[in-house]
Amino acid sequence: MSMPPPPMRTRVTELLGIDYPIIQGGMMWYGRAELASAVSNAGGLGILTALTQPTPEALAAEIARCRDMTDRPFGVNLTILPSITPPPYAELVEAVIEGGVTVMETAGRSPRDLLPRIKAAGILVLHKCTSVRHALSAERDGIDIVSIDGFECAGHPGEDDIGGLVLIPAAARALGIPVIASGGIGDGRGMAAALALGAEGVNMGTRFCATREAPVHDAVKQAMVEATERDTRLVFRTYRNTGRVLRNPIAEQVIEAERAGAPFEDVRPLVSGARGRATLETGAVDDALVWGGQVVGLIDDVPDCATLVHRIVTECRQRLASATALAA
Template sequence: MKNRVTELLGIAYPIIQGGMMWYGKAPLVSAVSNAGGLGILTALTQPTPEELAKEIARTRNLTDKPFGVNLTILPSISPPPYAEYLAAALDSGVRIIETAGTSPGPYLPAMKAAGAKVIHKCTSVRHALSAEKIGVDIISIDGFECAGHPGEDDVGGLVLIPAAARALSIPVVASGGIGDGRGMAAALAMGAEGINMGTRFCATREAPVHEAIKQAMVDASERDTTLVFRSYRNTGRVLTNPISEEVVAHERQGAPFEDIRHLASGARGKATLDSGEFANALVWGGQVVGLIDDIPSCAELVTRIVSDCRERLSTAQAYFC
């Protein structure tokens, strides 16, 4: 496949494994890149910028293909040293950066000075236009179906993807609710030039989490996700389990975030991903779990998606006589 996304990123297929906390490590990232897609390390999964540099080196030992680093920038009283994490990535020779959260504007000059390509993930056309204006190279537009934080506009991909493709002049990558070749074909037909998958890559053999977590994604249907933190206007989509139900119950009672902080802690989530005790923490996942019914290797998954995408596009073309 060849389009602006593959050309800008130097990859065979416009399939991106987005940055995911605790998942975006060398084994998964290198497997996606070796399969012809773009693997992305998650900077803040590493405890320090120095550890990120080491993880970049480990990834390079596993692939000679392009890969990127995700930097999710969030407002905080005590923010992590974002500039230092970015410097660790750029100084290690990484030339693809995925940004998310707030505007990457303050960090864009350093990225551009290093010659890096910037993919910015956002959940609305207005934010995508702002990112295009300041100079990002690719927009990853995240529909309401996605895992993680879908924003507060509640716009699904069927509307959001073509709206973004119509409004922007830079390439658009479709994110949220995509996990197979049908989804990729639909995204391309709506004007996107690639796809970004998070949840689907979580259920692969190389994903560095307990097999029970992957099996929970296989077992889930498209109805088995829950929206949490809505009352705090920080909506997140997670898999339905006792903890997500407890969080929602507290929210319905008007509880302040401090009352549920212990349920939502990152340390608790990481422990669950490591132990496989699915019922013990929030486990992030999108509605695409309803399309997941196996745990393939990344190579098998990418090959299948590309093949199925071609088949669906060919079938659709045949409708026109």
């Protein structure tokens, strides 16, 4: 194995205690110990996903399992969603605290009500936002780092449709806390661009899905390799909960139903979490929504996480040096 590149230094690496300012997105079903530990061992920050686990006790066990696989920092994602019967968020936070985790990534609704307990435990909080106004609100609430999600991203890019080329510098200009760029980043070129735009690190979700350690079927990873930048679709637009997924028959069915004015209850059987999880396990990529960002157009291999992270850091430095030479 080749020597890893020298560490990079930004406020993000200093706050998180990592070698490179590369954070693995907290993705449902993907965010398990195998992937999180591999990213952390590579010098980035791996993220477990709390809601992937069925109970707070299961999350505690997964944290312990991850700790057995890495002695580097890793985080836990907690996505706060509107729900009639919400998950036991407070108990999940306690599992994170008792597990000695030092970083939490929050997403969805504001973690405002949970922050006093989290911060009292000395945990650093990174919050994902899709707009500058929400990022400013997070900063006022005491969030330590904001991850700003551009329109290119997988998952839920919000409803403003602002791409990273505008959103990243807008956030960096407005905020005093560090900004992590998210959405559309999958190689060293994207990381170099993000740093040039004012970010101090990058968050990658889709790119880490197509790694050897990602705990999903190889057919899912191969679908991302084969996809082009035109092979994602936006679903749930009419429900004001836009999501970006890979183009497949289920995504097209959902979009057609939306065009016909169907209520969400009509498409719910097509988009259930259980159905999506089954696809990730079986590799039947046409049987459910498969979440993915436009960066699939830049994915052409399935490396291990160490190879990917080190390659990105090396290429980032090369691109920044080339750009500097052009400006000299």
